[in-house]
Amino acid sequence: MDARLQEGIGLFNQGRFFESHEVWESLYLETDAKHKPFLEGLVQLAAALRLYSDFGEFRGPVRMIYQALIRFEAYPPVYLSVRVEELSAAMDAWAKELESSAGATPRPIPKIPLRHFRFF
DSSP states (O other): OOHHHHHHHHHHHTTOHHHHHHHHHHHHHHSOGGGHHHHHHHHHHHHHHHHHHHHOOOHHHHHHHHHHHHHHTTSOSEETTEEHHHHHHHHHHHHHHHHHTTTOOOSOOOOOOBOOOOOO
16 A cells, blocks of 8 residues: 555544545555546545535535545455445445435544455
8 A cells, every 4th residue: 555545544534634635636646547536536535524524514525425436436345455345335324414414413424444454
């Protein structure tokens, strides 16, 4: 895993969405074309959650989350050590809850889950 991808995930999981967005954008500029849609999805999630957490917006962020999830559909359940299928399911449920509650605070924002390696 690229160190910037890992750094961005750490920042995202700490709720530092602006910073994670910035890290992933710099990685995006230098990455292979096959990774770009995946990184675009992560950047969209970070931007959406910044709008929600810092500015209280919910309609735009919900749309952005759904757009990110569409980007993730092209990737396997685990990609670049990110458990994409689990992340997508959690973010979809969270966005639906946010949308149905008209912006009232839903459960905590999901974190980006990573694949853990086991040797035995």
